[in-house]
Amino acid sequence: EPKGAHYSIFLEHTPNWHRPFGPYPSQVGPVLPQVPSFGSFSNYLPPTQTPQTTTPDPSTLGCGTPPASCLKTPYRSYDGSCNNLRNPVLGTPQTRYARLLPPNYGDKVSTPTMSQTGKPLPGARIVSLLIYPDVQIEDPKFTLNAMQYGQIITHDMSMIAGSTQAQPHQTRCCTNDGQLLEFANIPEHCFPILLPNDDPAHSQTNAKCMNFVRTITDRDRNCVGGYQPAEQLTAVNHYLDLSIVYGNNDQVNQQVRQFQGGRLRVDFRGGQQWPPRSNNASGVCSIRSPQEACYLAGDARVNQNPQLTVLQIILLREHNRIADILSKLNPHWDDERLFQEARRISIAEHQFISYYEWLPIFIGVENSFKNKIIYKTNSFVDDYEEDVDPTVLNEHATAAFRYFHSLIAGHLDLVNEHRSSYGNLRLSDWFNRPAILEEGDNFDELTRGLATQPELGSDPYHDSEITQFLFRNGQPFGSDLKAFDIQRNRDHGLASYNDYRAYCGLPKAFKFEDFLDVMTMDSVQKLQTLYENPDDIDLTVGGSLEAHVPGTLSGPTFLCILTEQFYRTRVGDRFWFENKLDGFTLEQLNAIRRTSISRLLCDNGNHIESMQLRGFERISHDNPVTPCEALPFVDLSLWKEISDTGVPIDRPYDYTPDLSHDFYLKK
Numbered sequence: 001e002p003k004g005a006h007y008s009i010f011l012e013h014t015p016n017w018h019r020p021f022g023p024y025p026s027q028v029g030p031v032l033p034q035v036p037s038f039g040s041f042s043n044y045l046p047p048t049q050t051p052q053t054t055t056p057d058p059s060t061l062g063c064g065t066p067p068a069s070c071l072k073t074p075y076r077s078y079d080g081s082c083n084n085l086r087n088p089v090l091g092t093p094q095t096r097y098a099r100l101l102p103p104n105y106g107d108k109v110s111t112p113t114m115s116q117t118g119k120p121l122p123g124a125r126i127v128s129l130l131i132y133p134d135v136q137i138e139d140p141k142f143t144l145n146a147m148q149y150g151q152i153i154t155h156d157m158s159m160i161a162g163s164t165q166a167q168p169h170q171t172r173c174c175t176n177d178g179q180l181l182e183f184a185n186i187p188e189h190c191f192p193i194l195l196p197n198d199d200p201a202h203s204q205t206n207a208k209c210m211n212f213v214r215t216i217t218d219r220d221r222n223c224v225g226g227y228q229p230a231e232q233l234t235a236v237n238h239y240l241d242l243s244i245v246y247g248n249n250d251q252v253n254q255q256v257r258q259f260q261g262g263r264l265r266v267d268f269r270g271g272q273q274w275p276p277r278s279n280n281a282s283g284v285c286s287i288r289s290p291q292e293a294c295y296l297a298g299d300a301r302v303n304q305n306p307q308l309t310v311l312q313i314i315l316l317r318e319h320n321r322i323a324d325i326l327s328k329l330n331p332h333w334d335d336e337r338l339f340q341e342a343r344r345i346s347i348a349e350h351q352f353i354s355y356y357e358w359l360p361i362f363i364g365v366e367n368s369f370k371n372k373i374i375y376k377t378n379s380f381v382d383d384y385e386e387d388v389d390p391t392v393l394n395e396h397a398t399a400a401f402r403y404f405h406s407l408i409a410g411h412l413d414l415v416n417e418h419r420s421s422y423g424n425l426r427l428s429d430w431f432n433r434p435a436i437l438e439e440g441d442n443f444d445e446l447t448r449g450l451a452t453q454p455e456l457g458s459d460p461y462h463d464s465e466i467t468q469f470l471f472r473n474g475q476p477f478g479s480d481l482k483a484f485d486i487q488r489n490r491d492h493g494l495a496s497y498n499d500y501r502a503y504c505g506l507p508k509a510f511k512f513e514d515f516l517d518v519m520t521m522d523s524v525q526k527l528q529t530l531y532e533n534p535d536d537i538d539l540t541v542g543g544s545l546e547a548h549v550p551g552t553l554s555g556p557t558f559l560c561i562l563t564e565q566f567y568r569t570r571v572g573d574r575f576w577f578e579n580k581l582d583g584f585t586l587e588q589l590n591a592i593r594r595t596s597i598s599r600l601l602c603d604n605g606n607h608i609e610s611m612q613l614r615g616f617e618r619i620s621h622d623n624p625v626t627p628c629e630a631l632p633f634v635d636l637s638l639w640k641e642i643s644d645t646g647v648p649i650d651r652p653y654d655y656t657p658d659l660s661h662d663f664y665l666k667k
């Protein structure tokens, strides 16, 4: 095992990770046009009207469309525009990922990465089979809920352009029976994964080819030309703002809203609220009959797996729960005001749970404090910095954060109120088929399962439900998520694992044995069997073999990338919930800080009666199942604006942000 001493040295370096725009410009290619005149706020809207910007026409997708102007409003836009007032397009959908290191494309411009020797890298499926076998090791401490909330955070922050990530891609790079297409017939953007002859699964059907379509880049959209290296685009807004619930643009937002009482649209069945039906069910779900439920939500991936859909529904119901209470407290508020206030509270709860409950488990408590990602305070934390770029890093989304695919469990326990499980669902039976949630008591049983079943360990082992059966849709075998991750790493031309070691403060390796500082001999030997040169190792692969930094769920290289990302996501968000500018009074902010994932599950399940206090942690003597009413909750009465006798309630801070504040007029 690697020596522990290394880590303490490493941790001392952590505060240097934040370089506001990195050593490498975060916008690859020409700087996007800045909006010259957004400083003129003549068209100010009071807070009770629909805020925001002129929405770009999605049919003219370029590489991010700057809004025509930014309106003065205390609420976020749906697409994230005007969050950064100096560069209002920053963080909006259809913009580039950022990068910490320059890309390493095969032809230096856009083709997938090659070996240093000029030959192709080892096949992604071959690497996946050797490095990521299915060995079932449960995490000793954390629940499936920790894994599942991670996917929620991911979907909130990014989605490679050109794919829904929910279904096999519409572009087919292989024949229907899994053979390679004739070269002349291969559609544009294809980068199929070749299957070895002795593939343990696919040799049984004689398939030789797994579909894989390249991510859309700024070059594909003609935003850059010449020899400018390509940068991939993300289809959703980069902020941690519950866009998975509210949509990433005004159009989707309008589809998910009820426009009554501040509520989101729901269908009532069996006395419970369910998301509205998608109007393209056969396109986005693997349904067997037209009646089968397939949901519409702010994010296109909502139906991808049952537990993801459970959390999406919990978050949707939480919004409506808050809107209903606010409307009783403040009957004079109209739909828009109720909607935006409920939205702001839901986003704050989500940011709190993500950063204060979830993130310390993954990137460590000490590391999170040290890097100013969380604070111990009962006050505001006004740490917004306009020159910190909130853009999602390609290294984060394509390599580091995907490491947690390892936590996925292939079977989902159905758990009753006594916390006993009498059965489970096989994951690959239910990809893109959410109807299962509405059967019997499944919704609550899956919800309790989330908080009871352990996640699998964060290690190189992966459940075969995602490496042999992903999206199999009734077929005997399916795709391989880890082969996708490796192929995606090359598609995006990420610099090598060795380069990121150096970036993150580890010594650069000159020979394979040099990796022994953070890897076992067994892992180094596997790498040596696969790769010709230490500089060839894909970031996705090398990073996933590192021993963990104590107190975290990742090795030092991924930890460095994750820490950098979550710093930027927080400090680059003008509407971060702990900023005075987000418009909460101190009392309200401290009320938000009493929320928890367990309370959210309690309040929004069908009939959940109990939960342990820390819902990302397994049930134990220290974390016993407790009646829901005994769990801390957000006291929404603090949002009551006028007392029962009609007197305005005096708040210690002005409820509505002062819009004439210097800040807005600075530039």
Ligand code: HEM
Pocket (backbone or CB within 6 Å): 147, 148, 149, 150, 151, 154, 158, 159, 160, 163, 165, 166, 234, 304, 305, 396, 397, 398, 401, 402, 404, 405, 407, 408, 466, 481, 484, 485, 488
């Ligand atoms: C059952 C659970 C999950 C399934 C089935 C799943 C599946 C997928 C699939 C199919 C992709 C797209 C692959 C590609 O074409 O490149 C993807 C991307 C990704 N996944 Fe997962 N995933 C799951 C859970 C998670 C979790 C728990 C995390 C992290 C905590 C995560 C992080 C990511 C990230 C960062 C991406 C790239 C996002 C982007 O497009 O920018 N996933 N996942």
